[in-house]
Amino acid sequence: MMEKHFNILSKSIVKSLKDGEHISLSFGGENSQYIRVNNAKIRQTGLVDESDLGFDFIHNNRRVTSSISISGNLDDDLSNVLNEVNRLRDEATQLPEDPYIVMPESDAKSAEKNEGKLLDIAKAADALLPAMQGVDFTGIWSSGKIFAGSANSAGGKHWFETKTFSMDYSLITPSDKMVKATFAGSKWNQADYENYVKDSVSKLEIMNRKPLKIKPGEYRTFIASAGVADILSMFSWGGVGEASIQQGENALGKMRHEGATLSPLFNLSEDFSDGLVPRFNGMGEIAPEKIELIKNGQLINTLISSRTAKEYGLESNFAGEGEGLRSPVMGTGDLDENDVLKSLGTGVYLSNLHYLNWSDMIGGRITGMTRYACFWVESGEIVAPIENMRFDDSLYNFLGENLEAVTSVALVNPDVGTYGGRELSATTCPGILLKAFALTL
């Protein structure tokens, strides 16, 4: 239904354009149910039904962008979007010339609809809550349809629609030790959910052991896939984006300008082959299915938007305007999951990390915290959970000469973020074994 609505709106907008005017339109929205759980009880619950339309308007080498809420009432929306085009038309006359404007040129078309099997909103609580009783279960249930569309004045048109759910949760012991898990998918299966929760509850047992407080210092460390996903998220912030390298605010500048390398075991790609996220960007441009970014520790490609390509005389690989990773995949290695503790020997096992930030972006140094199931390991055996520790280390160390091994299986870590609406993306990555990792506080 929303696809039809978008088609009518976009056709009317394109038809209203005057000579020399160009436009790219992006549509997005969700019909979602949210249930917030604290200690296996419901704290807040509700539904969100919203959509908006984004405009990227170009005339006379001036560019102005906007977005407006879409009500679903066709008459109102038609009037609102045409008024918005008039507002953009007027504003464009007041702006300075933009030398890096890229005209919409792609007339590519695509449509993808993933039908799911979701819980009925009135039955969700009865399906979800009983399995979590008897344990301090805290988290968020998100479920529903997400849709995204794109159209432009060159004739391009794309539609993507999917139904998904996720239960992102923490299990917490009386001494505040935690295990993190996310049950996500598009086809609900009650038995699978209950088994998944049971399995994560069983992992909580070890967290009841008395936690150890370890001293700051460098430790042999294993970081599990979820923690690696947090590290990889930093590559979207002053990392693999070409504009940030050109403009001097970038942690990988040393790789571009000074010949620095990471470990030959480290491989990172933008890879859309799993179909979780749409390949088209806000301008309707379709990215290659796979772009190798760091290969055997060498920076061989960056994410380049068409605007950046025009400014710096490069070839676009149709990244989004922010040049962040939309579907990151890290290459696997040869460390069998069953051998992780044995290979670690004595050191720390970190399941998750928390609140990462660049402590020195140019130096590639990242600080953050350990969180959830993090253990002290001796001679390949888990001894006890550790008190949370702060780390502060350069990726040129821990993804460089200190990267000893990479596990052989990459896990899919869904992005359950909901700041601008429910996210679709995921980070696919293995775990990493480090010779040393700096814990500082």
Next chain:
Amino acid sequence: MNLQSLLAKIDVSADWVGLRYVRENTTFRLVRDKKPEANDRESKEGIMVEVLVDGQFAYYGTTKMDAKSVQAAAERAVVIAKATSQYSIYSFTDKARPVAKGSYQSPFQKELMSPKDLNNLLVKATERLKVSDKIVTTNAMARIVETDSHYVSSNGSDVEQSFLMVSADYAVVAQDGSVTQKRTDGGLLAKSYQTGMEVFDEASILKRCEKIGNEAIELLTAEECPTGSTNLVLAPDQMMLQIHESVGHPLEIDRILGDERNYAGSSFVKLGDFGKLQYGSKLMNITFDPTVEGEFASYAFDDGGDKAKKEFIIKDGILERGLGGAESRERSGLKGVANFRASSFNRAPIDRMANLNLEAGESGFNDIISSVEKGVYMTSNRSWSIDDYRNKFQFGCEYGKLIENGKLTKTVKNPNYRSITNPFWNSLKMVGNTDTFEVYGTPFCGKGEPNQTIRVGHASPTCLFENIEVFGGA
């Protein structure tokens, strides 16, 4: 839109119904190196329908605002509330939505500035920022938010609030060989206020831009910040972040009650700590105050209808009161504040810190510096990270100065410090007077499931802390 009329037409079986309409226009303009990089406006408009049934609140946030859609939204919210009430964490009554009537308008002198005039000013700012060929990137940005909200409820609330908020920043990246440094106007968008376009005073902005450019050049040849335990003097534009992360978040009662444990985290503070915990030294006085004129998160009522007023949160170092709205106060039995706030029509209100300020003390800036034999002065936040219980933090600043024998001496680059919240605030040795007091804010405080970004304001004088671990860059 006649919200009272919409409310009157809703026909559902509920103990309470509320409507909260929000319309928000966010205009963002960015000029990089004299060229327009962004001229954008995001307009959001919608309604949150909220019902209370069998002790459980349920909401429906929607962009569909006709009477038929609002009725359908209320019916769906009732279905949800009924289906979930047997699992409620707390059985609420409409006491959690106190009756409120009133209005609010942000203070401003000049409401509008044309796209042309603002772009021209930002272009001039980037010209002035480029004080040397070693300045490789210049940015000038302005973010203007106009928000109208209207809240009505079946128990008689009717509150209309209009906000005009402006954030601006001017920044450079300087490079010399392998050395790169960034300087901004007090930290990214830290100059965030409820104000009008009068903040875009050209003479003041161009003067600041020249200083920003010159300080970035100065940092290129500066020594690294030394490593060790020393006296630390923090400027108000860093105190903002310090208060936000290590006082505001740990005192949000919903965190203490465990709501945020799967996302933003919990708190080292326990329910039993209120009235007892020596949070900081006796010089520490923290107030929650949404009534400060022009501070970024001022308002007359929160989104649950609680009337805003100034409250002491920490007095003479002792923790007095938590940051919790009506729902958290009922659940915890603690005293709280009017801070039950939502980011928009599509999110339910939760406990947010709004304006949280450190009250001025008695020491002048020169008194503070001259009292220090050896130490580091740091200004303008650039890096922030703290654990999920709000204990172990590490913060970095853009610009530092050594303090030697009571005087500010050499500039140092990459100044960082780390500590633990309680011992840190108990090491507060001097608090600056009103001459050192400055007001800041940020539009980007993230919290909640589903996630919400909201504005907060923080004001502080310059402060001295003793025996803090400081260090430099990679």
